[in-house]
Amino acid sequence: MFYRNAKRFLVGPAVNAVFRPWVKGLDNIPSEGAAILASNHLSFSDSVFIPVIVPRQVRFLAKNDYWKGKGVSGKWNRWFFDITGQIPMDRSGGAASQNSLDAGEEALRNGDLLGIYPEGTRSPDGRLYRGKLGVAHLALRAQVPVIPMALIVTDKVQPIERNIPRIHRVGLIIGEPLRFDAYFANADDRFAQRAVTDRIMSQIMRLSGQEYADVYASAVKGQQAGEP
Template sequence: MASLTFYRNAKRFLVGPAINTVFRPWVKGLDNIPAEGPAILACNHMSFSDSVFIPVAVPRPVRFLAKNDYWKGKGFTGKWNRWFFDITGQIPMDRSGGAASQNSLAAGEEALRHGDLLGIYPEGTRSPDGRLYRGKLGVAHLALRTRVPVIPMALIGTDKVQPINRTIPRVHRVGLIIGEPLHFDAYYANADDRFAQRAVTDKIMSQIMRLSGQEYVDIYASVKKRMDAGGQGSPSSS
């Protein structure tokens, strides 16, 4: 991580106390987070603030695959975002597909091989309506190539704190449920097989759904957003 000291000090003296005082988050299953060694934290995604609540709740530093748009902003806000995401060791994720997305996953793989905790939102984008959408294959790609455990997690109530298009958060109590680690030994020999990756991804999403209690929708959230905007999407994409 770019600055572990900065991360820990910000969490201990600034962000952590503020979040705990204002939002009073509750956590279940914290003992499922390994004390050391790499793991993937796979979580539902309902709010921009999700990536703030998780690091406050989890004792170890967490790196996230974050959409690369956060590094492209202009003006003071853009510079601030780039500095903050860089200094906390976050990894820009290109979601355009192809080689760009593969390079982003390679950076996530490197972080896991370094022994880090890597946070991933398998849906690839925030839920447009509070439901849980189909997971993309990147989480399985990383889990099978690195053979690290995947820890399913569910955030509760963050969509009430900061729904899409809302800049200033509302005060609302939130929760985090952390499930037992998942291992996929039977699939390791077929790490690059898309059918194996789909099976693993669906198992992960099933556990997230069980923890969150969300209704599951078997299309990508990005497709749903395009459909809502009047565009076309293919609900059968892998």
Template sequence: MFYNNAKRFLVGPAVNTIFRPWVKGLDNLPAEGAAILACNHLSFSDSVFIPVVIPRPVRFLAKNDYWKGRGISGRWNRWFFNATGQIPMDRSGGAASQNSLDNGVQSLLDGDLLGIYPEGTRSPDGRLYRGKLGVAQLALRAQVPVIPMALIGTDKVQPLDRNIPRIHRVGLIIGEPMRFDSFYGNVGDRFAQRAVTDQIMSQIMRLSGQEYVDVYASVVKQKLQAQKEAQKSK
């Protein structure tokens, strides 16, 4: 109820008035039933724009840091993410990450639209980075279609180093559903998972027009952070 009311009366009108988002390919979304929405990730505000332009409710696998904050802002984040039905994603690996994916699979089995950013983190420079295998695990375990999507211009609204958004028009391009029936018998095969993930990233690249970099964005961020710290120590 909170999700629908916020979208209809608060967030939706504000976003549509200020940012005037455009969307292509809405007819590629299923009117009902589960699907994974796999999108590039350019900005913190991505998870605001997608629910506004997608007619059906979207649940996201969101990093669990949003549930761990302290003080008033921490309590607000926990309340908001729970009220809007988001699912905490532990990115530390191992059993913790697997439990998070289990919750995502259950959401799909319940018939939800599940949003995920296969890169695992925001792009540090506007390029598209290697996808992590979680999106393939979800698709193969739940046996649902993956709908590739591309956000356009959200990095202009809120770059990594900016907390207050700028006014800039943004867009969302929704691609045709992808099915991976031939891989359903290889759910636990990491080579199959990599093949599925790479196919998804290829479609996102085609839709977004981004340059593709075949390394993880998190690795690039770590290197950039190390360079900054080295500069400070000089």
């Protein structure tokens, strides 16, 4: 109820009035049933634009840091992400990450739309980076289609390290659903997951027109931060 009302009466009208988002391929979003929305990730604002544009409610796998903040802003973030149905994603690996993926799989089995950024983090420089295997793991385990999407110039609205958005018109291109029925029997095979992930990233690259970098964005960010 909160999600619908906020989108209809508060966030939606404000975003549409200020940023005037355009969209192509909206009819590729199913009117019902589960699917994964797999998008490039250029800005913190991406998780605002997608729910405003897509008619159905979208649940995101969001990094669990948003639930760990302190003070008033931390409490606000936890409340907002919980009440809008978002799912905390632990990116530390192992059992913690698996538990997060299990929660995403449950959402899909309940017929939800699940939003995922396969790169795992925002692009540090506007390029499209290698996708992580979580998107394929979920698509194959839940046996649902993946809808590739490309956000356009959202990095101009809110680049990394910028808290206050700039006013800039943005876009969303939605591709045709991808199905991976041939891989369902090998859902837990990492080679199958890599093949599926690479196909998804190829379609996102085609829609976005971004240059592709065959490394993980998190590794590049680590190098930029001087990590060994």
